[in-house]
Amino acid sequence: MAIEAVRGDITKQEVDAIVNAANQALAGGGGVDGAIHRAAGMAQLRAACDALGGCPTGEAKATPGFNLRAQWIIHAVGPRWRGGGHGEAELLASCYRRSLVVAAELGARSIAFPAISTGVYGYPAADAAAVAISTVRSVLASTPLGIELVRLVAFGDATYQLYLELLADP
Numbered sequence: 118m119a120i121e122a123v124r125g126d127i128t129k130q131e132v133d134a135i136v137n138a139a140n141q142a143l144a145g146g147g148g149v150d151g152a153i154h155r156a157a158g159m160a161q162l163r164a165a166c167d168a169l170g171g172c173p174t175g176e177a178k179a180t181p182g183f184n185l186r187a188q189w190i191i192h193a194v195g196p197r198w199r200g201g202g203h204g205e206a207e208l209l210a211s212c213y214r215r216s217l218v219v220a221a222e223l224g225a226r227s228i229a230f231p232a233i234s235t236g237v238y239g240y241p242a243a244d245a246a247a248v249a250i251s252t253v254r255s256v257l258a259s260t261p262l263g264i265e266l267v268r269l270v271a272f273g274d275a276t277y278q279l280y281l282e283l284l285a286d287p
């Protein structure tokens with residue numbers, strides 16, 4: 118069981134499942150959501166998302182990965198940052214927890230996450246990185262999910278450095 122950080126593009130990851138930073142309508146969008154739609158196949162992924170009927174903040178729902186190397190896409194809806202006093206940390210933690218559980222239910226043994234909520238949704242990168250790593254650590258330690266690899270994919274160097282620092286501190 119390993120948690121690792123890489124710098125790169127989540128659409129290129131060779132893992133069983135990748136996580137998308139989606140919106141409640143699962144309607145597609147910019148950022149990592151747009152990149153995943155383009156790489157998976159816009160029309161197929163849009164149709165699969167439409168069939169799911171939306172997703173509440175803090176929850177996660179799966180579709181096939183279509184043209185991706187990953188077999189599944191787990192669409193997680195992160196919170197918009199509203200100053201930190203509106204349950205943002207718990208909702209972000211819930212995204213990571215629920216994505217791991219949904220992936221494990223599908224039989225995934227490896228999963229890659231983007232830095233959910235840290236783009237358009239404005240969540241401060243350092244706070245989000247701390248939530249990501251503490252949540253993944255506690256879920257893997259407390260629940261036998263059969264997941265062997267969790268990869269945190271940083272699109273930029275600042276996020277990558279944050280992950281490395283947090284992972285170096287057990």
Ligand code: AR6
Pocket residue numbers: 125126127128138139140145146147148149150151152195231232233234235236237238239240270271272273276
């Ligand atoms: N691979 C990995 N990470 C990426 C990639 C990529 N190809 N592209 C961007 N990122 P965002 P959010 C990083 O805005 O804040 C969408 O329109 C990016 O640098 O994609 O959760 C949805 O439809 C940032 O660190 O997601 C929603 O409406 C992180 O991914 C809304 O944005 C997340 O940034 C969700 O906002």
